[in-house]
Amino acid sequence: MTGYYSINAILTDSQKLPCTFDLTVPHLGYLEGNPGAPIKSGTKLELPLWLAEMLAVSNNGSGSTVLTLDMPPALSGRVLNALKADPKTLDLRSLAPHFYGLGSRMLELFEEDEVGEVLGETFKKRAKEIADHAHNPRGALGEGAEFLRGLDEEERQLFRAAHESAKAVRTWMAELKTT
Template sequence: MASGESAVTMTLPEALSHEVVQALKADPRAVAVRERTANFYNLTDRMLDLFDDVPLAAVVRYSWIVRAAEISVLARRTGEDGNAAVGNSGPLGEEFLRGLDEWERKLFRVAHDARKDVKEWMERGAKV
């Protein structure tokens, strides 16, 4: 082994492959991150601890922001019964929701519950 060479080579997991990163750059909403791994952002966080990959961090940050905004919109539009088709989110919204990783699913639940709570609060206030 020549000086300056590492005895260990590490590569990013398939969930963070070049193709996945390019797809996230193109349209983060079009990538079903759950199909890559159920804990996509957790995995990404761990990998960024190991790899000092600033461009990857920027793509993941941008993806989180875009996807979180979409999650917020869909949480507002989702019906009381949890059916994503209610309220005009339609089949594309349903497909997007199926592709959410665990952090995103928690975000959706919080946003959806908050919408319901505000609606109930407003209705109680209107009756007083």
């Protein structure tokens, strides 16, 4: 997913994160709809990940950061607990269309071992379910349809790859029988 020209990386970096300004910043009021006005210290905004990250790592020369990033709601404690309980029940797409990409980027910015562990286990458990639905089209059309609607973009790519490979194997087996 990484790469300068990766559309998934671009879309991940455009997801909004909650931030709190630590300093008053002149002339950035347009971010909250007040062109020309300053953003006051303590102001909470949601900014695209790429902008929030740049402002979080920049400082005013005195060592103070411009803003503090908060963990996005898609990776809140409540969501992590739900993922630990049963990762197949959550609609990851509604939380963040590029859920795993967002999680990966957050792990670059925050030292959250638990988030990494939960995301890894979630992906493993959901990948099994995705493969099952990809190889069993009847399940994908019936009770599995709701699960499949909630797949994030990486999971959708996994589903397509598993579905195409299963279809290719069936075609190959049919060709073997005819020869």
